[in-house]
């Protein structure tokens with residue numbers, strides 16, 4: 174390709190009408206652009222008008238991703254200046270729909286794909302990635318995309334979207350990010366039969382082939398980029414815990430659904446417990462869903478009990494887990510995974526078969542939904558719970574919005590406006606009885622950008638529990654006492670840069686404290702972070 178078209182056609186170098194007269198001469202662009210030279214602000218104003226002109230969110234998603242593929246600087250400038258408007262498009266909930274329709278709406282490839290057919294060749298394939306350095310990889314096998322199930326290769330939208338938040342939220346350099354899909358097949362018949370489906374067309378491979386495939390990918394990635402951080406995303410429950418166990422002490426990696434969600438909900442709980450003023454030991458926490466997120470959240474909350482000096486055995490008695498078969502107990506007769514076993518109740522002789530039975534029995538202070546089942550916090554459940562506590566904590570965390578256990582409006586109206594509510598996907602403010610309630614978004618997007626940045630910049634050996642808990646506490650500290658009493662438990666999304674920066678700084682401090690950081694300690698950690706951070710501009 175000749176030089177002028179290359180610079181115009183490469184998203185990282187293209188400025189479109191932003192090339193000034195000098196540059197147009199220098200790069201041989203004269204005549205290839207309309208005469209007017211524009212700055213980023215002017216271009217962004219036009220792009221925003223275009224964004225708003227579309228009839229559906231999916232079209233807005235496609236528009237933004239096409240923009241990213243034309244002019245990366247403009248895309249990140251636009252996104253960074255319109256986060257609250259655009260987050261629900263590039264991320265949950267719209268990204269969920271974009272994944273479901275990935276094959277139909279495909280326009281150009283982003284990131285890298287490693288499939289079963291690539292066995293033995295992944296390391297060599299990585300040399301095809303056009304950018305030399307990679308700081309962060311988000312990898313999924315598409316087996317449990319949000320609460321939508323097994324989407325196979327269609328899941329690529331998730332690593333792409335997460336990395337856009339790494340850039341907008343924490344200031345990762347976009348050219349040093351890599352979204353990856355490991356294609357190990359799909360068990361979703363609809364996609365196997367869909368002529369536009371773009372993945373390998375076979376059922377998921379057995380574990381004996383699956384684990385070596387993932388292992389080859391990780392070995393290749395850390396061989397090529399020894400200081401990279403790998404974020405596991407949306408792996409199904411049958412694999413995610415083992416993968417994390419196998420690799421968290423071997424590579425710099427974490428699982429966002431277990432640890433990122435764990436941290437963000439720990440943060441929400443810290444503030445919700447401040448608001449309801451019930452001592453920790455008297456909390457009765459009922460979880461609906463015992464998958465990666467449910468277990469991850471509970472494990473993180475356990476750290477609060479440990480800090481408060483409450484013995485583990487006593488702390489576990491504050492948790493009740495409900496899955497599709499009812500309350501998880503040691504006596505209900507099925508084989509429990511080790512993760513479920515840790516929270517299984519041994520003090521129930523009678524079987525409670527549903528959430529409502531558990532709520533009647535337990536009288537919870539909090540119900541935490543990570544079930545992936547939309548509407549599973551029924552009016553009966555929420556009203557029953559609200560009878561027994563002054564400020565019920567209702568977290569409807571499943572994504573996307575259609576999978577939320579209840580809506581914000583339902584939660585506020587069924588509790589007469591008394592609840593502390595958070596959801597995983599955004600809900601608009603709710604008017605109820607003359608009050609405006611602003612629902613919190615308990616989504617791991619508050620955690621992973623800063624946790625990732627901190628881990629990468631100090632060249633951490635591993636991501637430790639302490640680093641994750643530090644991230645959660647830092648997030649919690651962004652909400653003032655005066656806000657907490659009004660039921661606000663998360664800071665505004667528009668502060669995500671400031672929050673991620675602070676999380677990164679505190680995570681790095683913790684990594685040095687724990688002997689996890691391998692970078693010689695810099696004079697100023699804040700300066701280290703700020704010097705790295707990418708800000709979209711044509712003057713770079």
Ligand SMILES: O=C([O-])CC(=O)C(=O)O
Pocket residue numbers: 265318319320407429430571572597616617
């Ligand atoms: O992507 C999100 O919005 C949060 C998340 O990790 C999930 O739901 O799997």
Ligand SMILES: [Mg+2]
Pocket residue numbers: 319406407429430
């Ligand atoms: Mg996820």
